[in-house]
Amino acid sequence: MYFPTITLLSSLLLSSGFVHASPLSRDTGKASLTISIKINTVGVGQLVEKERARIQSLKYATHDSSGRGSFNVSNYGVFYTAEVGVGTPPTYHTLLVDTGSSNTWVWASQPYVATNSSVNTGNSVSVTYGSGAFYGEEWLDTVTFTPDLVIDQQSIVVASRVAGLNAFDGILGLGSVDQTHNSVNNTFEVPTVTDNLYAQRKISQQVLGVFFSPASDSEHDNSGELVFGGYDKSVMTSPVRYVPLTTTTPAAYYWGINQSIYYGKIMVLSSTAGIVDTGSTLIYIASDAFQRYQSLTGATLDPITGLLTITSAQYANLQTLTFNIGGTSYGLTPNAQIWPRSLNAAMGLNTSAIYLVINDIGSGSGSGFDFVNGYSFLQRFYSVFDTTNQRVGFAETVHTKSNSN
Numbered sequence: 001m002y003f004p005t006i007t008l009l010s011s012l013l014l015s016s017g018f019v020h021a022s023p024l025s026r027d028t029g030k031a032s033l034t035i036s037i038k039i040n041t042v043g044v045g046q047l048v049e050k051e052r053a054r055i056q057s058l059k060y061a062t063h064d065s066s067g068r069g070s071f072n073v074s075n076y077g078v079f080y081t082a083e084v085g086v087g088t089p090p091t092y093h094t095l096l097v098d099t100g101s102s103n104t105w106v107w108a109s110q111p112y113v114a115t116n117s118s119v120n121t122g123n124s125v126s127v128t129y130g131s132g133a134f135y136g137e138e139w140l141d142t143v144t145f146t147p148d149l150v151i152d153q154q155s156i157v158v159a160s161r162v163a164g165l166n167a168f169d170g171i172l173g174l175g176s177v178d179q180t181h182n183s184v185n186n187t188f189e190v191p192t193v194t195d196n197l198y199a200q201r202k203i204s205q206q207v208l209g210v211f212f213s214p215a216s217d218s219e220h221d222n223s224g225e226l227v228f229g230g231y232d233k234s235v236m237t238s239p240v241r242y243v244p245l246t247t248t249t250p251a252a253y254y255w256g257i258n259q260s261i262y263y264g265k266i267m268v269l270s271s272t273a274g275i276v277d278t279g280s281t282l283i284y285i286a287s288d289a290f291q292r293y294q295s296l297t298g299a300t301l302d303p304i305t306g307l308l309t310i311t312s313a314q315y316a317n318l319q320t321l322t323f324n325i326g327g328t329s330y331g332l333t334p335n336a337q338i339w340p341r342s343l344n345a346a347m348g349l350n351t352s353a354i355y356l357v358i359n360d361i362g363s364g365s366g367s368g369f370d371f372v373n374g375y376s377f378l379q380r381f382y383s384v385f386d387t388t389n390q391r392v393g394f395a396e397t398v399h400t401k402s403n404s405n
């Protein structure tokens with residue numbers, strides 16, 4: 001059952017508290033929004049299972065009819081949220097930052113307050129799950145990221161009731177507009193927040209820069225930043241290098257790219273398509289690649305959490321895991337391949353154990369959706385989602401080689 005398990009997510013959170021949005025200067029044609037990290041302290045036992053279910057639902061979503069793929073989140077480990085104002089004056093909602101979906105949602109945990117800028121379109125949205133469904137109404141309203149970054153008449157889906165999803169008040173959908181097709185009744189597609197920022201000339205290009213600090217930095221307020229209209233060079237230690245979006249489906253329905261993966265000098269995944277996803281905690285790779293990685297690292301699969309574990313001796317021998325994307329190598333250091341040990345206790349994990357963040361996507365390679373680069377990757381590399389030029393870019397940051405885990 002979907003809702004009852006989700007309820008677990010809602011209760012115990014180690015939240016760093018909400019931080020305030022801080023705009024960059026306007027003349028750069030971009031503005032930034034600070035995001036906070038939240039850590040679900042009860043979820044790790046279900047993390048892998050739930051994330052894998054989400055990945056399967058993305059992979060097999062129907063893209064031409066019901067828009068079902070446009071809503072399914074399962075952030076059981078670590079997730080990032082932004083404080084977003086809706087209405088005039090704004091009511092603030094804590095929204096999940098999700099590049100894996102494209103509609104923006106608010107629901108009843110922080111009730112939607114209709115104001116004089118709110119227009120009910122009369123259109124409805126229904127989302128069907130294996131075990132149930134829920135409904136929402138579409139409104140157009142003013143959305144405030146920062147005082148300098150305000151969107152007029154943004155489509156918002158107001159869900160009447162989403163049982164259990166209290167850990168956040170909704171979703172900030174940062175995926176492509178294609179994922180909104182037929183998601184709202186009587187509507188072919190719904191302009192996303194980035195589409196509207198661009199159309200309303202609030203940003204000069206349809207580009208989103210995403211900077212996540214590692215989860216182990218959760219004590220710090222400044223857990224990350226979204227930049228609309230560009231990216232933040234000040235946190236980068238290399239130039240941004242781009243790769244075109246993949247043409248391989250189903251990865252192409254999302255922020256999909258081609259990449260190959262090497263453990264040391266040994267190839268574990270030959271060039272194939274997959275996605276970059278701010279809605280997943282770990283890095284998932286095709287089952288055959290996962291088995292190669294497990295055997296090369298000597299890791300053991302922990303049956304309780306579904307995570308790989310390694311001994312200190314194996315950690316000492318861990319090789320760099322290199323992601324080759326568009327001819328550029330992005331190396332995950334040994335430290336970047338392990339779950340932050342400072343979080344083991346809070347997550348109910350064995351405090352003496354070392355867990356790996358590479359996991360099994362649950363099906364073999366060659367499916368057109370063979371990896372998911374989730375937070376564990378995005379915390380180490382700045383990512384740039386460029387709709388205008390249909391490409392994704394990455395850059396190194398101060399966190400790329402840090403020993404934060």
Ligand SMILES: *[C@@H]1O[C@H](CO)[C@@H](O)[C@H](O)[C@H]1NC(C)=O
Nearest residue numbers: 050053057072074128129130
């Ligand atoms: C959404 O994900 C859950 C697992 O978290 C899964 O059980 C459910 O079937 C998925 N829904 C859809 C529509 O794919």
Ligand SMILES: *[C@@H]1O[C@H](CO)[C@@H](O)[C@H](O)[C@H]1NC(C)=O
Nearest residue numbers: 087088089090115116117118
């Ligand atoms: C809407 O309400 C806000 C404050 O409640 C007010 O400042 C604004 O002028 C109102 N706008 C209109 C069009 O009435």
Ligand SMILES: *[C@@H]1O[C@H](CO)[C@@H](O)[C@H](O)[C@H]1NC(C)=O
Nearest residue numbers: 123124125126135184185186
């Ligand atoms: C969508 O609209 C059609 C007719 O416009 C209606 O028959 C249908 O019930 C609506 N669907 C939902 C989920 O409200």
Ligand SMILES: *[C@@H]1O[C@H](CO)[C@@H](O)[C@H](O)[C@H]1NC(C)=O
Nearest residue numbers: 244245246247248258272273
């Ligand atoms: C990605 O890989 C597929 C399959 O090998 C290939 O057809 C395609 O040209 C590659 N590049 C892009 C940008 O999709």
Ligand SMILES: *[C@@H]1O[C@H](CO)[C@@H](O)[C@H](O)[C@H]1NC(C)=O
Nearest residue numbers: 309310311350351352353354
């Ligand atoms: C915790 O991990 C350590 C190191 O791997 C191991 O020796 C110990 O048996 C584990 N404890 C439990 C309860 O699994």
